[in-house]
Amino acid sequence: MQRITSATAAELFDIAATRRIEHAAAAALPAHTLMRRAGLAVARLAMAIAPHARTIWVACGPGNNGGDGFEAAAQLRHRGFFPAVTFLGDESRLPPDAKASLQRARDAGVTFALTPPSAYELAIDALLGIGSTRPPEGTMAEWLAKMHASGQPVLCVDVPSGLNADTGTLPRGIDQTQASARTCITFLSLKPGLFTAQGRDAAGTVWFDDLGCSAFKDQPVARIAGEPDAHPRTHASHKGSYGDVAVIGGASGMAGAALLAGSAALHGGAGRVFVGLLDPSAAPVDTAQPELMLRDARTLDLSGMTAVCGCGGGEAVQELLPRVLSTAAALVLDADALNAIATDGALQAQLTSRGKSGSPTVITPHPLEAARLLGCTVGDVQADRLAAARQLAARFGVVVVLKGSGTVIAGAAETLPVINLTGNASLATAGTGDVLAGMIGAALAMRQPAFEAARKAVWQHGHIADTWPADAAPLTAGTLARRTPA
Ligand SMILES: NC(=O)C1=CN([C@@H]2O[C@H](COP(=O)(O)OP(=O)(O)OC[C@H]3O[C@@H](n4cnc5c(N)ncnc54)[C@H](OP(=O)(O)O)[C@@H]3O)[C@@H](O)[C@H]2O)[C@@H](O)CC1
């Protein structure tokens, strides 16, 4: 059993691949072996989460996910705990493995009830796993709501019930994202839906148990990538070794966004950082950050530079985009640059030809910006974030950073997309996106390949937030850019 953290590197498998792994493993092992192992793993984790629990509510559904629950209840009872099972299904229609585990729970003396216990210290959600086909309703929805509202810890078996394990979406009306402590133990494969969209909040802390079946492989759909490699600086290096970043943005009243991106690029290690402001009346120097070289955006020669374009760009950025797209050696497109491209076919064609020419280009849309670029709704993007990121990457030939819970980084078709596991809700504050764009710009300026530059910067951006000292001032975009609480 392995706890999954932002340092974990592993491949992710969709439901179809997980089914193939399950079938291959089940065929190679004696009957009921997988479910016994799964139930034992659930029981072990339950005992670790709630070692002093008097009552453990085990909610079991109509399929093999419920079977894992029966098996866990049997194992818990054998170890002196008092699991109370509520079963929502038809015994005569249980799959054979689940039927065997139901009998084992009965033989162990587990208590069965029609309604959940009035008090319990841990709930085990074994209602639905990867066989979920429709939104939970009726009693099942009520039980899930009760678990959610109780404030007691919830341990989800394989996946939070109702969660789409491929996409991380929950059905409307099924809110599993607010309970006090949520844990999910998943079997045989790590599923992408546990790590993006609503999946992260619904699953909480994820544990993985391969049930002794690591030899069974299949085709992954994505990966979590762990901590990126450090790029140590050689002693005999100089500022020219780390490249030039030019931030293009900061239209009237929005200079702060461009300055934040510039600060992030500077602290991200770029050799020199220019900030090309679109507001002609902007101050000639930022006295708080004198290292930033402020220029009029229209006068900057971008050849040989990494441009970070769009931060606070407003509508003014549109007229500069043809030149930025054609001359920047490497490019990060964010915010208003993306909105401008979304409404301008000629700019889209230019971005596509830039992507096809192999010039390093990273775009950093949030879901609404991604929807505008794809000509669909935010709901469509969020319904399958991996697919949306892949589609954007394929359409423009660029690296895509689709922001949000479980940021997705997608590039060329032959590169597995990455779901990033660092970051938390403290990043939901103005300007953090500008900081990310600047950090990616710095990594590109240091000549890291575009996908790796994006992956590394996204990881670090979230990691800074994750390791922000609890007793420090709250994280702001400015302190995030400087990487130091102040
Ligand atoms: N085989 C093994 O040894 C191992 C199995 N493992 C475990 O098995 C899980 C997969 O099991 P599974 O395929 O039986 O699917 P599962 O998620 O239990 O649900 C299917 C049932 O639910 C029903 N149903 C669907 N949606 C519903 C809804 N909204 N509301 C109500 N009912 C609904 C559906 O009915 P139907 O759609 O056919 O009407 C069907 O009866 C997997 O996630 C893992 O936990 C692993 O531990 C490895 C070892």
Ligand SMILES: [K+]
């Ligand atoms: K479940």
